[in-house]
Amino acid sequence: MSARIGVITFPGTLDDVDAARAVTKAGAEAVSLWHADADLRGVDAVVVPGGFSYGDYLRCGAIASMAPVMGEVVSAAKGGMPVLGICNGFQILCEAGLLPGALGRNRDMHFLCRDEWLRVENTGTAWTSRFEAGAEILIPLKSGEGRYMAAPETIEQLEGERRVVFRYASEAPNGSTNDIAGICSADGRVVGLMPHPEHAIEPLTGPSDDGLGLFLSALDSVVRV
Numbered sequence: 001m002s003a004r005i006g007v008i009t010f011p012g013t014l015d016d017v018d019a020a021r022a023v024t025k026a027g028a029e030a031v032s033l034w035h036a037d038a039d040l041r042g043v044d045a046v047v048v049p050g051g052f053s054y055g056d057y058l059r060c061g062a063i064a065s066m067a068p069v070m071g072e073v074v075s076a077a078k079g080g081m082p083v084l085g086i087c088n089g090f091q092i093l094c095e096a097g098l099l100p101g102a103l104g105r106n107r108d109m110h111f112l113c114r115d116e117w118l119r120v121e122n123t124g125t126a127w128t129s130r131f132e133a134g135a136e137i138l139i140p141l142k143s144g145e146g147r148y149m150a151a152p153e154t155i156e157q158l159e160g161e162r163r164v165v166f167r168y169a170s171e172a173p174n175g176s177t178n179d180i181a182g183i184c185s186a187d188g189r190v191v192g193l194m195p196h197p198e199h200a201i202e203p204l205t206g207p208s209d210d211g212l213g214l215f216l217s218a219l220d221s222v223v224r225v
Contacts (some may be wrong), residue, residue: 028215033068064088100183115138
């Protein structure tokens with residue numbers, strides 16, 4: 001039986017269809033999850049996709065973090081379920097307390113939309129096992145509030161525990177601390193990143209197929225015999 005990976009839709013989500021397509025391309029069943037339903041429908045993993053949940057009112061990801069479905073995601077993540085947050089999804093995971101730190105306005109206060117090279121720093125997570133350590137992957141970045149920030153002691157802890165999963169290969173265009181593009185939870189099951197791997201699953205529609213590795217990695221972590 002193939003793995004079932006849930007993809008959440010909030011009001012304002014705009015990359016859920018792309019995320020579901022990436023899940024299907026990797027060979028799993030994409031399961032639609034609705035923000036107002038406290039039900040994960042028996043999925044094996046969850047993707048919190050990008051967009052502008054609730055119009056980014058109050059603070060990016062803050063309202064979405066309190067949606068009924070997120071209560072279930074938090075509980076499932078604490079039980080070891082793999083969870084991936086992409087762009088706004090990364091913001092939501094930070095707001096929900098599944099990942100430390102916060103995402104603020106880009107350094108130059110401009111919305112960025114460009115392809116970015118990322119370096120894979122940690123291949124021991126549920127979403128990066130298919131990569132080689134130090135590999136550089138080309139993934140689209142599109143965000144206005146993608147600058148990762150955290151208290152100095154948190155940054156020190158993330159670096160010391162190898163919880164920086166992705167780093168911008170060149171200087172972070174958004175001013176992220178230590179050029180951080182993505183981080184993980186202590187157990188490596190929850191990963192958040194600002195660039196969009198779901199937009200890089202085949203060369204025909206993206207700059208590369210490098211992003212597919214995240215979704216294939218998730219399948220390896222939840223494979224059913």
